[in-house]
Amino acid sequence: MKPTTLRSTTALVLLLCGAAANAQDGASAERGKAKFEHSCAPCHAAGPGDDGRPMLPGTEALTLKYRGTIPAVLEQRTDLTAPVIKAFVRSGTFSMPPFRKTELTDAEIDDIAAYIAQTSKLR
Amino acid sequence: MAVLPPGVSADNFAAAIREFEAAIGKEWVMTSDEDLVPYRDHFSYIKDQPNELVPSAAVGPDTTEQVQAIVRTANKYKIPLYAISTGKNFAYGGPSPNVRGSVTVDLKRMNRILEVNDKRHYAVVEPGVSYIDLYRRIKEHGLKVWIDTPDPGWGSLIGNAMDHGIGYTMGFYRDHFGAHTGMEVVLPSGEIMRTGMGALPGSNSWHEYRHGFGPDPSGLFGQGNFGIVTKMGFRLMPQPEHWRNGLVTVPKRADLIPLVDTVNYITDLGLAGEPWYGSPLTALARNREFLDAAASFNESAMDRLAAEANLHSWQVELQFYGSEKTTLAQWEYAKELVARAIPNARLTDGESLPVPLTPEQIDQTTGPYPTNMRRNVTQGVPGLGVWYMVGRTEQSPNTWNETHIGLFSLVARTGEAVMQAQKDFAEITQQLGTPSLFPSALGTPVNWYQFAFIMGNGFGMSMGENTPEGKKRATERLRQVLKENARRGYGDYRGPPLLQDDVADQYSFNDYVLRRFNEKLKDAIDPNGVLSPGRAGVWPAAYRSMRGGLRG
Numbered sequence: 249m250k251p252t253t254l255r256s257t258t259a260l261v262l263l264l265c266g267a268a269a270n271a272q273d274g275a276s277a278e279r280g281k282a283k284f285e286h287s288c289a290p291c292h293a294a295g296p297g298d299d300g301r302p303m304l305p306g307t308e309a310l311t312l313k314y315r316g317t318i319p320a321v322l323e324q325r326t327d328l329t330a331p332v333i334k335a336f337v338r339s340g341t342f343s344m345p346p347f348r349k350t351e352l353t354d355a356e357i358d359d360i361a362a363y364i365a366q367t368s369k370l371r
Numbered sequence: 372m373a374v375l376p377p378g379v380s381a382d383n384f385a386a387a388i389r390e391f392e393a394a395i396g397k398e399w400v401m402t403s404d405e406d407l408v409p410y411r412d413h414f415s416y417i418k419d420q421p422n423e424l425v426p427s428a429a430v431g432p433d434t435t436e437q438v439q440a441i442v443r444t445a446n447k448y449k450i451p452l453y454a455i456s457t458g459k460n461f462a463y464g465g466p467s468p469n470v471r472g473s474v475t476v477d478l479k480r481m482n483r484i485l486e487v488n489d490k491r492h493y494a495v496v497e498p499g500v501s502y503i504d505l506y507r508r509i510k511e512h513g514l515k516v517w518i519d520t521p522d523p524g525w526g527s528l529i530g531n532a533m534d535h536g537i538g539y540t541m542g543f544y545r546d547h548f549g550a551h552t553g554m555e556v557v558l559p560s561g562e563i564m565r566t567g568m569g570a571l572p573g574s575n576s577w578h579e580y581r582h583g584f585g586p587d588p589s590g591l592f593g594q595g596n597f598g599i600v601t602k603m604g605f606r607l608m609p610q611p612e613h614w615r616n617g618l619v620t621v622p623k624r625a626d627l628i629p630l631v632d633t634v635n636y637i638t639d640l641g642l643a644g645e646p647w648y649g650s651p652l653t654a655l656a657r658n659r660e661f662l663d664a665a666a667s668f669n670e671s672a673m674d675r676l677a678a679e680a681n682l683h684s685w686q687v688e689l690q691f692y693g694s695e696k697t698t699l700a701q702w703e704y705a706k707e708l709v710a711r712a713i714p715n716a717r718l719t720d721g722e723s724l725p726v727p728l729t730p731e732q733i734d735q736t737t738g739p740y741p742t743n744m745r746r747n748v749t750q751g752v753p754g755l756g757v758w759y760m761v762g763r764t765e766q767s768p769n770t771w772n773e774t775h776i777g778l779f780s781l782v783a784r785t786g787e788a789v790m791q792a793q794k795d796f797a798e799i800t801q802q803l804g805t806p807s808l809f810p811s812a813l814g815t816p817v818n819w820y821q822f823a824f825i826m827g828n829g830f831g832m833s834m835g836e837n838t839p840e841g842k843k844r845a846t847e848r849l850r851q852v853l854k855e856n857a858r859r860g861y862g863d864y865r866g867p868p869l870l871q872d873d874v875a876d877q878y879s880f881n882d883y884v885l886r887r888f889n890e891k892l893k894d895a896i897d898p899n900g901v902l903s904p905g906r907a908g909v910w911p912a913a914y915r916s917m918r919g920g921l922r923g
Contacts, residue, residue, distance in 0.1 A: 290754055290755040290756075297759060298522075298734075298754060298756025298757060299736055299745050299746075299757075300735075300736035301756065301759060304755070305755060305759040306758075308759055308763075309762045309763045312765065312768040338408060339408055340409070340413055343762040343763070343773075345409070345413035347409055348409040348431075348479065349406065350477045351458075351479055
């Protein structure tokens with residue numbers, strides 16, 4: 249095999265690996281979107297809250313906490329890695345109670361992190 | 372913080388854990404402190420105290436057969452179990468058990484929607500199905516039925532019904548236990564029992580006639596500890612074509628008496644959904660003269676000040692489900708009835724909207740008049756919007772209501788009884804040295820269970836008591852409230868494990884014969900007392916000495 253061919257093959261393999269990784273990330277983010285909408289969005293989405301309130305309760309709480317220094321809408325956050333999300337989900341914080349593994353598995357939290365990583369780039 | 376179930380050796384506990392793991396898989400048997408954090412009550416009044424109601428382990432079965440295996444192992448090692456469904460019964464203990472060291476049976480993974488029938492109007496679900504889950508399924512499939520959701524909507528249909536929760540549409544559907552259509556239960560022996568027509572093999576009407584034949588024990592499972600419900604059916608309201616609301620206000624305080632009588636007539640005829648009572652006089656809650664009149668229940672002074680402020684004393688919002696024509700006829704008839712009973716009542720047309728309402732219409736809170744109605748729940752739309760009530764506020768952005776607790780007393784469904792309850796509750800809080808900042812005279816009845824009023828007496832009393840000492844003080848006060856409520860004939864309908872013995876003590880007729888009856892049944896059906904000992908004050912023989920143990 250000539251060096252150029254080797255280089256081309258290596259590049260192709262890397263490209264394919266990258267494509268596979270991207271496809272995996274994409275599938276994870278897709279699953280994460282569904283789980284986010286089910287388990288997180290009822291409190292943390294953008295959009296109005298109930299009974300004329302301007303925000304949903306999670307978004308309202310984070311608006312009061314951060315006062316605009318970082319986004320209150322989780323899908324806009326760039327700092328929510330899987331370990332960070334896990335820490336909040338498993339321990340709870342303020343009025344947000346903790347969530348059990350029967351409600352959200354560790355793998356599902358990874359998917360949610362992948363989804364938020366994707367949406368935060370779209371800001 | 373590892374704890375053992377009471378009276379169980381470490382060796383036996385370890386053996387039981389191995390059996391649980393063999394039955395349901397190691398992944399779903401949780402024993403580490405980290406995994407057990409979410410099984411503690413996030414709003415506990417005894418958090419981090421030596422008597423905090425923490426489990427020793429949690430198990431997450433996926434099938435009824437796995438629940439049976441867990442119950443059999445628990446009997447073998449005499450380990451108390453505590454079943455939860457979605458674990459969201461916050462204000463009433465959340466997922467925490469009655470007995471410290473119980474093994475929590477977490478039914479969340481049993482989340483199958485087994486049937487939704489939009490011709491015969493019922494659904495059959497497993498315990499892990501939330502209101503949000505069922506709502507989404509109905510929407511996805513375009514089915515023409517509504518759910519009746521409590522707020523918030525992350526709770527389980529079965530769990531909510533089991534603790535006698537309610538919703539906000541039409542009377543019949545709002546009593547969630549009352550609207551059940553039959554259930555499947557794993558008994559303390561590990562056997563599976565079905566109630567109603569479910570007891571007849573091959574019946575095609577299980578979820579249409581819940582009584583079957585002979586005594587129906589299904590009531591024992593509501594706020595009970597006689598079995599673990601693994602399937603349950605619920606009646607669903609057919610999706611109406613139209614919704615309409617209207618506002619009734621009456622000028623004088625005493626006008627509440629004919630108003631309640633009239634609204635009872637309207638709702639009990641099935642003409643209207645949940646009526647939402649309120650008091651326009653809350654606008655005077657900062658008026659010193661009014662506050663003085665309210666504190667002494669000076670009715671004529673309150674009426675005079677209301678008239679001077681051009682305010683009416685009471686309001687009720689009515690809502691109607693049906694077609695455009697029928698809802699109009701229902702509202703017109705309601706107006707006629709109110710005008711007959713209270714000639715100077717003010718009657719204001721609300722909105723008249725085809726169903727389903729658009730998201731914008733659901734968010735609408737102004738309309739022809741300002742409304743107190745939480746419109747999403749009147750439309751059977753579940754959400755978590757109401758959770759703002761326990762979170763940060765603009766006034767207190769760095770704290771939250773970590774002592775969220777629910778205590779509501781049953782009050783007779785008359786205007787006289789409501790006004791008497793206002794006085795009684797004011798006296799009780801005075802007696803305890805914790806007068807409310809909000810005048811009791813402005814307290815309104817909640818008609819959330821169709822055939823009874825419930826009024827808050829104790830709910831929110833502990834706001835701001837976030838220190839361990841403060842929580843202890845608040846708990847003592849709440850116990851006094853419960854005792855004093857009972858002395859005056861008011862019983863509470865629900866409570867967290869911390870206060871369940873105190874609530875149960877209210878129901879003392881004939882030397883507590885009801886409790887003695889329930890405990891006799893408990894001992895016969897659950898001889899080892901393994902299922903949720905102490906729930907709702909029902910203690911099996913093996914644990915009976917623990918009654919009142921949290922009062923220490």
